[in-house]
Amino acid sequence: MINLALVVGKTAAPEATMFWILAPLAIIAALGMLLAKKAVHSAILMAWVMITLAIFYIAQGALFLGIVQVVVYTGAVMMLFLFILMLVGVDSADSLKETITGLRPIAILAFVGFGGLIVSLIGRATLGHDAVGLDAANANGNVPALAELLFSKYVWAFEVVSALLITAALGAMVLAHNHRVTAKPTQRDLSILRFRTGSLASAAGLPNPGVYALHNAVDVPALLPDGSAAPTSISAMLEARGDVIDSSPFQLGQAEEVEGEDK
Amino acid sequence: MTSNLLVYLIALPLFGSALLLLAGRKSDKWGHILATLLSAASFGVGLYEFSQMLSRANDQRAVSQKLFSWISVGSFQVDAGLVLDQLSICFVLLITGVGTLIHIYSIAYMSHDRDRRRFFAYLNLFIAAMLLLVLGDSYLNLYVGWEGVGLASYLLIGFWNQKPTYATAAKKAFVANRVGDLGLSLAIMISFATLGTVSFAGVKAHAGQASTGALTAIGIMLLVAATGKSAQFPLQAWLGDAMAGPTPVSALIHAATMVTAGVYLIVRSNFIFDAAPTAQLLVAIIGAITLLFGAVIGMAKDDIKKALAASTMSQIGYMVLGAGLGPVGYAFAIMHLLTHGFFKAGMFLGAGSVMHGMDDEVNMRRYGGLRKFMPITFATFGLGYLAIIGVPPFAGFYSKDKIIEVAFNMGGVKGVTLGTAALLGAAITAFYMTRVVVMTFAGNKRWDEKAHPHESPALMWIPMVLLALGSVASGFLFTHGNSLVNWLSPVVAPNPEHQSEMLKPAVVSIMALVVVLIGVAIAMMKYLRAEVPVEAPENVSVFTKIARRDLLQDDFNEAVFMRPGLKLTEALVVTDNAVIDGAVRGVARLTKGTGSVLRYTQTGFVRSYAMWILLGAIGLIAAIWVVTL
Amino acid sequence: MNSANYLYVAALLFTIGSIGVVVRRNAIVVFMCIELMLNAANLAFVTFARINGNLDGQVMAFFTMVVAACEVVVGLAIIVTIYRSRRSASVDDASLLKR
Secondary structure: OHHHHHOOOOOOHHHHHHHHHHHHHHHHHHHHHHHOOEHHHHHHHHHHHHHHHHHHHHHOOOHHHHHHHHHHHHHHHHHHHHHHHHHHOOOOEOOOOOOOOOHHHHHHHHHHHHHHHHHHHHHHOOOOOOOOOOOOOOOOOHHHHHHHHHHHOOHHHHHHHHHHHHHHHHHHHHHHOOOOOOOOOOHHHHHHHHHHOOOHHHOOOOOOOOOOOOOOOOOOOOEOOOOOEOHHHOOHHHHHHOOOOOOHHHOHHHHHHHHHHHO | OEOOOHHHHHHHHHHHHHHHHHHHHHHOOOHHHHHHHHHHHHHHHHHHHHHHHHOOOHHHOOEEEEEEEEEEEOOEEEEEEEEEOHHHHHHHHHHHHHHHHHHHHHHHHOOOOOOHHHHHHHHHHHHHHHHHHHHEOEHHHHHHHHHHHHHHHHHHHOOOOOOHHHHHHHHHHHHHHHHHHHHHHHHHHHHHHHHOOOEHHHHHHHOOOOOHHHHHHHHHHHHHHHHHHOOOOOOOOHHHHHHHOOHHHHHHHHHHOHHHHHHHHHHHOHHHHHHOHHHHHHHHHHHHHHHHHHHHHHHHOOEHHHHHHHHHHHHHHHHHHHHOOOHHHHHHHHHHHHHHHHHHHHHHHHHHHHHHHOOOOOEHHHOOOHHHOOHHHHHHHHHHHHHHHOOOOOHHHHHHHHHHHHHHOOOHHHHHHHHHHHHHHHHHHHHHHHHHHHHHHOOOOOOOOOOOOOOOOHHHHHHHHHHHHHHHHHHHHHHHHHHHHHHHHHHHOOOOOOOOOOOOHHHHHHHHHHHHHHHHHHHHHHHHHOOOOOOOOOOOOHHHHHHHOHHHHHHHHHHHHHHHHHHHHHHHHHHHHHHHHHHHHHHHHHHHHHHHHHHHHOOOOHHHHHHHHHHHHHHHHHHHHHHOO | OOOHHHHHHHHHHHHHHHHHHHHOOEHHHHHHHHHHHHHHHHHHHHHHHHHHOOOHHHHHHHHHHHHHHHHHHHHHHHHHHHHHHHOOOEHHHOOOOOO
8 A cells, every 4th residue: 555655646447446445445335324213333334434535645655544534433433432322321212203393304415516616616626737756755754754743834823733632531521520419328328228229139239140159140130048049140141142051050959069160 | 333222211111111110000090191302302312313413423423332241152142232223213203203203192002901001101102012023133133022012012903802703813923933934043044154243234245255145044034024023924914903093003013113224124135135145135025026916805895994004004115115126225125114104193093083982983884974074184194095095296106116117127027027016006096095085085985873973182183193294294304315215325235236217207107197097997986986885895806805815815825734743643642642642541451451360460379479489489490491591 | 547537436426426415414424424525536636637648637636635534534523522512413403503
């Protein structure tokens, strides 16, 4: 690919091939992101578009930028998106029914109109000279050339943007700070609450998986003192999937048989 | 020649007016005395000036006094100045003399009125304004006095403004005067535009250089002003209603002085009218029409004051006719003006005396046989009556006959027409004046038992006697040796042409006497021999009906001016409400409507807002796309 | 091949992103579409850098990336906060400014 970047303009064919394969895929991914029902699908498709763009950057001689795109955008930003998606609710699915009347037809019209306008504008624009290519600019390497620009011509913008980053971090901390309006319940308060509500059996706390059992896997239910499986010691998801393993063979009474294995 | 006393003529009564109005009720006890004394003082100053004038040579009689430089705007320079020449001294003596007599009369006539002080304040204001009118040395100064007498007339006609009809009569007089004032304003404007000056001396000097058209225009505008102030046709409708004011007011303003201001204006502008023959002819025609108009109305009036008012209108028609007859006629117009001032004021005061004795009854049909109860009033009124109908050797004989003679001697069709009209007017005047005298003083008594007619107090009959003396003697005084004509000749007729004598003066006098005797005889037969009905008879000829309705003057004004004016006002009000206010309200409604429609874009959904932003962006890109086409 | 093809791709990605902002109801997906728009702009910048032969476009893209990262951080924090109080991540539920 570095070869590709350096010989831009000279050898068009490899770049063209790459372009004509990846560009339609990127566009399809973007459309899919637009139309996907589940938010997580949109996030994954978004990541696909990011990667494609990174490849485009590298193909055009923006080597540093391409790597940064992968690391920052795909790595940090999309992961951030996915974290928040998890927080907010993975299974929150948009219903396909549109609540605002008339929005969908106008949106389709706007899509066609907007796209058509910009594409035709670009098509009619002339720049006055052919593509120069970045051979000369990247003569000493892309990173030194970029650094030269960044620290001489754009140093002021650079400093301001770094201040912006700090501000953004602070802002996020301030926004996410959970301002308690009541006092945080202490352990004593939680314990009192546990005895007041709920059954006495769960007042002392639920047993972890594997307690009273010789197996502590996640999919093995814990045993209650009377030898039955505690229904709440397994994640409901596992139970729904039917991945629960019967824990009765692992009761302490039958422990002598397997004693040698685990202890 | 300058004199420093001229300003006192005006300042004394003006000061009195201001003092009485500002002092208020505190001056109720002495206000009337002070006003009368100030008016007499003004008369004294006038007499002094007159004596000084007599002692000077003919061409040096005019005196002037410049008070201050009033308007100085570019080429328009007007000084506040006064000039007293032979013409204005006649008016000054008439105004202050008759005015002072009427002040004395009013002390007794208004003695029961609690607003007497205000009355005297207005009387003094009138004297001051009228003096300013006749003493002003330019048209603009005259205009100030002109407006002032209009104001005083309004205040005095509507003096008893508790009665709505009186207040309306005052407004009617003011509005009719205003129409005339427009004429004077236009005359001043045209004069400034064409001649560059508005002072009398200046216009007289430049009149030769202006075009006849401009001078005719000025002359016609001055005539309009005169018809307004002097109640000539077509602005004569207000004079009858002006009798709503107290009788001294009718005597002073609407008989002797204010209504003669129009004649003064025409005579003062003789240099303009002499150079614009068309305007002069129009003046004569208006005068002739009015003298017949007023005479016909006077025949049908039962209200003594309205009959005298119609008579005033007719007599001023004579004066205007005289003023329209050229240089030879001006002096006779002034002569008739002065004699009319005596006998008409005297008759009005007599009418006031009769009203005072008959408990303010004005209907002559309820009088009858009063000469036994009011002998002095009868004597003075009778002398005035003889003067007005033109019986020699009383005043009217000299002045009126001279006008008829000059009219005939103009020659041609217009001479005969005007002369005949004047002669006919004399006959009708004799008829209706005899009717007034006979219905009031002669015959059987037609008043009911509640009235107890009595003679008026001395303060009332002394001025009447003095004015009667004037009615008797003034005619002879003014004509003896052509005294008035020679006196006025430097002002009005520098080079009098010798008139062709179509009719000898004696012939005219005999003709006039004959028609007068016919008129008197008819009136005697109708009102002395026959019984005068107490209620006005209903089955009369259509001419009488029209004459009773003032020859339909009010109906005409209403139909031609008032109703269309009202319709126009209503249309304007409707337009203002519907169109202009409607437009403003429409803008408000439009804004509200647009707002309530645009409200629906506020759906609250972020996504629809985002859609709007997107559409806006598309619009921008489309605009760029179009530009790059 | 013509470098302008990259510009067409960028234009299409931008359009898709802008429509996505309008159509999707989940706040996080809307945010992802905004990110897509920013990336499309970045692509255009890099393409122009190549066309013009200097690295100014790449520097612009670099800064855009930094700013986008900050924006993502703050925006997601806001979404989390809103979710905590309203228990819903749909943009349609925040319609209190309705007329």
